[in-house]
Amino acid sequence: MIGAPGCARSPKENGLDFVLARLLANLPVRAADIARMGAGGLIGEIVTRPQPREEPPEPAPAPIAALVLAAGRGTRMGGPNKLLEPVGGRAVVRRVAEAALAGGARPVIVVTGHDGARVRAALDALDVVFVDNPDYAAGLSTSLAAGIRAVPDEAQGAVVLLGDMPLVDAPLVRRLMATFAPEEGRLIVVPVAEGRRGNPVLWSRRFFAALAAIEGDVGARAVLAAHPEAVAEVEVHGPGPLLDVDTPDALASARAFATDA
CATH class of the missing domain: 3.90.550.10 (Spore Coat Polysaccharide Biosynthesis Protein SpsA; Chain A)
Incomplete structure (x- = not known):
């Protein structure tokens, strides 16, 4: 059984896709494997996330x-x-x-x-x-x-x-x-x-x-x-x-x- 996170609703590639790809290839999915998936910011922020992890950029001042x-x-x-x-x-x-x-x-x-x-x-x-x-x-x-x-x-x-x-x-x-x-x-x-x-x-x-x-x-x-x-x-x-x-x-x-x- 796999518990799908909210990002799974996005049509864009996300962390769940990487997990499924390993399972379909009969590769193990361990905690260390999942940690490596996120190295370097591989999984980006989702704009619809209720509580974003990052502050949105300040809007540019009007000219x-x-x-x-x-x-x-x-x-x-x-x-x-x-x-x-x-x-x-x-x-x-x-x-x-x-x-x-x-x-x-x-x-x-x-x-x-x-x-x-x-x-x-x-x-x-x-x-x-x-x-x-x-x-x-x-x-x-x-x-x-x-x-x-x-x-x-x-x-x-x-x-x-x-x-x-x-x-x-x-x-x-x-x-x-x-x-x-x-x-x-x-x-x-x-x-x-x-x-x-x-x-x-x-x-x-x-x-x-x-x-x-x-x-x-x-x-x-x-x-x-x-x-x-x-x-x-x-x-x-x-x-x-x-x-x-x-x-x-x-x-x-x-x-x-x-x-x-």
């Missing part, structure tokens, strides 16, 4: 996306497209996209508009997703809304980066993501440099609808101000979160800092 807003005309700069100007040997917008990628955000979504073909060319070979904003002339808010709509459902939040801030780097993006903790109330993460809040800002999905509803050539300051209880600040040393290249002087400053670095 955090990044939005690079790179659709504007940059009229204050005058002349060339500021996003394509070189800083430290790379186009401004490429530096921003590379910081998002190296910081671990996925996917990295780049919103284009003005000079879109050249902006895309400047990001050649980068693992980014492009979203075109035909309404870019109506202001920054339209690019933000276009980017928010493109964030995949599985993302728990998004880092919003301005395409004209070339000194934002991967360590800053990583720090924002490490500080983000929705279960602890840290739903919005903002860098602070020299006592001032800057960019990029990491937003929980909870605020996506409010961000997409912003109108005009403005950012998300009003949404930020309306939810102080959800904000966590990250202290940053250096000009990265504050310096955008809106003017020739600002571009020169960015180049100087990039050279010093």
